[in-house]
Structure formats: C-alpha cells, structure tokens
Amino acid sequence: MRRPSAQPVAPTAYSSESGRTYRLDRLIGNGGFGEVYLATPTPGSGLPTQVCVKISDRISGWLREAYFAELLTREQRALRVFDRFAEISGGQMRYCLATEYAEHGDLGVWLSAHGAQSERFVRREIAAILGTLDALHRGQALHRDLTPFNVFVCKGEQLKLGDFGIATHQLNPRGVTADFFNLFHVPNEIAWGRVRRWQKRDDVYQIGLIAVMLLRGDITRPMRSKDVRGLPCSDHLKEVIHCCLGSRGKRYESARELIAALRQRPKEPRLGRINSISGKRLSFTGFLGRPRSEAIAAARKAGAIVQSKPGKLTDVLVRGQPNAQQIAGRDAGSKLIEVRRLAAQGHKVTVIAERQFWRLAEPRR
Structure with a gap:
C-alpha cells in the first residue's frame, strides 16, 4: 500500500523580538528591496490573520523602514509595521519586517483594475496621505520615493504610504543629496542632473503626480505641467496640481502648504485702480x-x-x-x-x- 506523498512544508521566519513564527505562505513580490511574502503569524493574537513579511539582505533599507515605521506609528495612513527582526538563514543574515497586508495591492495594480477616480475621491485620499507626509516634513524628513508602487490600497480602498527604504532626515533646509530616485517619477531638473538636492517640494511634486494618476486611471502616460488643463477635474484642483508640477521655485514648499491649498479655494482676482504707471x-x-x-x-x-x-x-x-x-x-x-x-x-x-x-x-x- 502506497503512502500519500507528504505535503511540502512552508518556509518560516522567526522573530526573536516578539516570539512569533511567520509561515511564509506565498511569494507576492520581489525586487531590489528583497522579497515579500504573504504570511500567517503564530501566535496570531493582536495581529491580523494575514500579514506581509518583507525580507532583505541589506541592513540599510531595513533600518530606515523600521525607524520610520516607529516614527509614524500613530499615523493612520502609514502602512503599519507590526514586527521587525533579523535572523540567520542558511548561514546568511536576513532582515525582516512584518507589515500590514494591502489587500488591493499597490496603486498601479489597483488603478489597472478600477480606472480613473472621481475628483471627490482624489481630494479625500490625497489629503489623507498628505497628513502622513506632513508628519515626516515636520520632523525634517523626506520620503523621496512616492511612486505608485509605494502607495498601497488597503481595506476600504484607503491609500497608505509605505516603503520608507530611502527616506532620510535633512540637516538643513537645502535638502539632501538626490542620489536615489525612480527616474520616471522625479522632476526633470533632478532627472537631468541640473539639481542635485532633494527637498520637501520634490516630495510634493510626486504627490502631484499621484493625483494625476488617480484622475487619469493610468500610471504609464507622462505628465507635463502644461498638460494640466486637460485633466478631468475642477479649475481649483488643476491650479493646485500645476503648482505641484510647475517650475521648481514656484512649487509648494512642503506638504503643509499643499494641504492648505487643497482646503482653501483661491479668491477670484479683483481689478484695482492706480493713478499712474510711471516708475511702476x-x-x-x-x-x-x-x-x-x-x-x-x-x-x-x-x-x-x-x-x-x-x-x-x-x-x-x-x-x-x-x-x-x-x-x-x-x-x-x-x-x-x-x-x-x-x-x-x-x-x-x-x-x-x-x-x-x-x-x-x-x-x-
């Protein structure tokens, strides 16, 4: 009589910090950051039934993500990190984060399935993630990687910011060296090397691009500031987006300025009167x-x-x-x-x- 073949045992990751074991059920993503698994925690008390375990062999990005997750622990629109630990596997050190599972995937995946969004949705969700970005900016920190692949769609179709692997603090208002970035989601002056400093206004530029992608339902088409006039939204939102994407010196300088612009519609210009133009x-x-x-x-x-x-x-x-x-x-x-x-x-x-x-x-x- 033949014995039934044994089921393969799923790999695990053990956290010496929390004492939990994470069964790595399925690989759901990989890239330069490492690998991401859908996992089941044991014991599961206090955690969702499914989490993501992000595994990397590089300590620098892991340290940043662990640190900024702790810094933003009270922010509702930051992807939650439940556990952070390191372990030796196969003679090599691997660095792990147990994070909230974004059930709808990243923004790119979600938009490919759901298409363009209403202005009401865009305003609400952009304002929400700006609250998290404002917390970073008030702490003199920069995200530097606000792309559709690092904005996640979680339960209730809420957008959340994640992947703080290249986030950093700035020591002065001039910003930090622009040495890591996604070439297709940065201002031209940085992509072309004319400007070598990343500032808060560059995070704001990326938020403007996210708003455009939501309105269009597409993350692939390029966007120039002069294309704003064709967006399917109100004149006020067009003006706000233009001030995110326009010339560098005229952009909103921080998330807080962008939040204020979204909340308050500009007054219509009124004609004034003067007595002379001589010397004016x-x-x-x-x-x-x-x-x-x-x-x-x-x-x-x-x-x-x-x-x-x-x-x-x-x-x-x-x-x-x-x-x-x-x-x-x-x-x-x-x-x-x-x-x-x-x-x-x-x-x-x-x-x-x-x-x-x-x-x-x-x-x-």
Missing part, C-alpha cells in the same frame, strides 16, 4: 485689444518698466481677455496664479484692466 514695474497677461508690441511701447513711453512675467518686484499686472488655453480656467493662467502666490507671501501686485492701462499710458490732453 508692469507685466501683461491675456489678449489685448491692440498688439502687445504697441502696449509695451506705450508703457515704456509713459515711464513704466515692462517685465515679461510678474515677480517679487512687480507692481502692476495688466489683464486682457483670458486665453481659452489657460492652465486652470478663466481666472487661473500662469501669471494670475503667480500673482496669487506672491500675494500669499505679502507681495502686492495690482491687477488692472486693459482699458485703464490705455487711459494711463495715453492720457488725453
């Missing part, structure tokens, strides 16, 4: 009733200093008819967005209509 630094936006070259010549003749775009020294912005191709609707061209940004920093720029400009530039005698 002046810029134009929109379509004018007369050629722009004539307006520039008239402004200079009246004693104004003409600038190609508004900046901290600008006094007046002359507003013509809005361009249908503006970034975020009638009241949110790039120059109007910049004027609002300057106003928030305490730099007042008076917006006047074209009609008033011509009265000041060519007064009747």
